[in-house]
Amino acid sequence: MTKQKTAAILAIGDELLSGRTQDANMHYLAGWLTERGVALKEARFVTDDMDDIGAALNALRGRYDYVFTSGGIGPTHDDITVDAIAKAFGVPVIIHPTARKMIEKFYTAQGKEVTEARMRMARTPEGAKLIVNKLSGAPGVCIDNVFVMAGVPGIFRVMVNAVEDEIERGEVIHSRAATAYCLPESVISDPLRDIQTALKGVSIGSYPIDGDDKGVTVVARSADATLAEKAIDAVAAAMRAKGFEPEMEDRKESEKK
Amino acid sequence: MTKQKTAAILAIGDELLSGRTQDANMHYLAGWLTERGVALKEARFVTDDMDDIGAALNALRGRYDYVFTSGGIGPTHDDITVDAIAKAFGVPVIIHPTARKMIEKFYTAQGKEVTEARMRMARTPEGAKLIVNKLSGAPGVCIDNVFVMAGVPGIFRVMVNAVEDEIERGEVIHSRAATAYCLPESVISDPLRDIQTALKGVSIGSYPIDGDDKGVTVVARSADATLAEKAIDAVAAAMRAKGFEPEMEDRKESEKK
Numbered sequence: 010m011t012k013q014k015t016a017a018i019l020a021i022g023d024e025l026l027s028g029r030t031q032d033a034n035m036h037y038l039a040g041w042l043t044e045r046g047v048a049l050k051e052a053r054f055v056t057d058d059m060d061d062i063g064a065a066l067n068a069l070r071g072r073y074d075y076v077f078t079s080g081g082i083g084p085t086h087d088d089i090t091v092d093a094i095a096k097a098f099g100v101p102v103i104i105h106p107t108a109r110k111m112i113e114k115f116y117t118a119q120g121k122e123v124t125e126a127r128m129r130m131a132r133t134p135e136g137a138k139l140i141v142n143k144l145s146g147a148p149g150v151c152i153d154n155v156f157v158m159a160g161v162p163g164i165f166r167v168m169v170n171a172v173e174d175e176i177e178r179g180e181v182i183h184s185r186a187a188t189a190y191c192l193p194e195s196v197i198s199d200p201l202r203d204i205q206t207a208l209k210g211v212s213i214g215s216y217p218i219d220g221d222d223k224g225v226t227v228v229a230r231s232a233d234a235t236l237a238e239k240a241i242d243a244v245a246a247a248m249r250a251k252g253f254e255p256e257m258e259d260r261k262e263s264e265k266k
Numbered sequence: 267m268t269k270q271k272t273a274a275i276l277a278i279g280d281e282l283l284s285g286r287t288q289d290a291n292m293h294y295l296a297g298w299l300t301e302r303g304v305a306l307k308e309a310r311f312v313t314d315d316m317d318d319i320g321a322a323l324n325a326l327r328g329r330y331d332y333v334f335t336s337g338g339i340g341p342t343h344d345d346i347t348v349d350a351i352a353k354a355f356g357v358p359v360i361i362h363p364t365a366r367k368m369i370e371k372f373y374t375a376q377g378k379e380v381t382e383a384r385m386r387m388a389r390t391p392e393g394a395k396l397i398v399n400k401l402s403g404a405p406g407v408c409i410d411n412v413f414v415m416a417g418v419p420g421i422f423r424v425m426v427n428a429v430e431d432e433i434e435r436g437e438v439i440h441s442r443a444a445t446a447y448c449l450p451e452s453v454i455s456d457p458l459r460d461i462q463t464a465l466k467g468v469s470i471g472s473y474p475i476d477g478d479d480k481g482v483t484v485v486a487r488s489a490d491a492t493l494a495e496k497a498i499d500a501v502a503a504a505m506r507a508k509g510f511e512p513e514m515e516d517r518k519e520s521e522k523k
Contacts, residue, residue: 023469027296027441029485030473031293036285036288039282043284049284051310051312051313054292054308083451084452085455085459086458086459126453126456130452184284196383199381199383201342202342205343214344219420
């Protein structure tokens with residue numbers, strides 16, 4: 010197990026920012042990466058604009074080990090992700106010969122015509138590898154450290170799992186949580202700060218359930234399971250000292266969802 | 267009605283990027299702004315890191331008319347948003363005198379102690395105005411074009427509505443949609459491109475329901491309702507020409523959700 014690699018997601022689409030569609034891919038990817046010991050450090054959502062996609066992509070791919078994009082790789086005029094990514098990498102868009110064959114085979118097997126619109130989904134930045142998926146004829150693509158995925162959640166998920174072997178796993182972060190209903194977060198904040206100060210190598214997060222008076226969930230996260238355990242035990246003791254019996258939630262991040 | 271103002275959201279919190287919590291605030295804000303004729307152009311999610319928050323904030327506030335932040339303004343050690351924003355603006359953090367009084371009043375009225383932890387929620391960047399909310403004692407803050415909001419969805423929503431008068435409304439974008447089940451997106455892509463090319467001032471988006479063969483929703487969006495109508499009528503005619511009777515969805519963006 011090596012140190013954690015880092016990742017970002019770039020979700021592309023007017024429909025996400027107009028409020029028409031609620032994104033599901035970021036949350037899925039976050040859990041998937043966490044299970045594999047990869048830290049999702051940033052997410053960006055941009056509209057269907059070539060320059061905005063390119064600027065965000067170049068900022069993210071220079072900074073993180075992996076970048077996943079979501080959306081804009083279909084057959085219609087508003088699917089401009091491949092073009093924007095090619096432009097950001099300074100390479101032309103080509104019809105990928107293997108993608109062409111995959112799409113021909115997919116539609117021919119269904120007795121459907123291989124139209125120019127469908128062949129649009131064989132377009133990739135030059136130098137890209139394909140991310141094959143069984144659900145749709147159209148592959149995602151991988152170029153350098155960037156994975157270009159469909160936006161439709163079912164296909165996004167299949168594509169993410171198709172690149173599992175490309176991702177270097179790191180230390181899995183262990184997470185332990187304690188929830189005390191009706192305990193105001195502001196009542197437990199001093200002990201939390203003391204516990205955080207005393208324990209190195211563990212990160213303690215405090216999440217009010219709904220405002221300050223409905224209760225609080227405290228989460229201790231660490232690559233060292235024993236340390237996460239030790240921290241949450243201290244948190245639980247502090248909750249009890251304030252007169253609230255916590256509910257304990259034992260889990261690795263990988264057991265979540 | 268003036269031209270559309272632009273906005274961005276900066277959501278802050280390890281729990282969003284670890285997959286522990288699914289964000290609800292971006293989607294809410296997107297719909298809320300769309301109803302008011304303000305274009306949400308970008309969203310960023312960053313971890314609880316002073317420098318990452320500051321860098322994202324400075325990039326967004328220079329580029330868009332309004333920036334909304336979400337998360338990290340509670341009473342605990344991991345709530346560092348106020349500090350990060352003050353640093354990004356190059357101003358010190360102060361105890362805001364009005365916020366102090368509000369918090370004193372809120373907790374005293376409940377017979378609760380006004381602790382140092384609770385008073386932490388009266389800390390603001392120097393020069394900030396308060397965003398009062400009735401749900402919690404702790405106000406959000408507004409500094410220049412940045413609105414600093416709680417991450418808890420119920421409080422975020424109350425705070426967003428509390429700044430309604432600070433937001434300059436613009437042209438509301440009218441949206442009309444047509445959905446044809448089982449019509450592959452790749453079958454309608456040529457007519458869509460032609461309609462998009464023929465009609466200026468309308469934006470046509472195409473959203474496959476789940477892959478290419480489950481059907482497609484096409485959305486026409488325009489500040490001119492008549493134009494959106496004209497575009498979606500053309501789309502519906504194209505769907506019928508392919509042998510699929512569309513379901514029509516008539517709505518302004520404001521009628522959505």
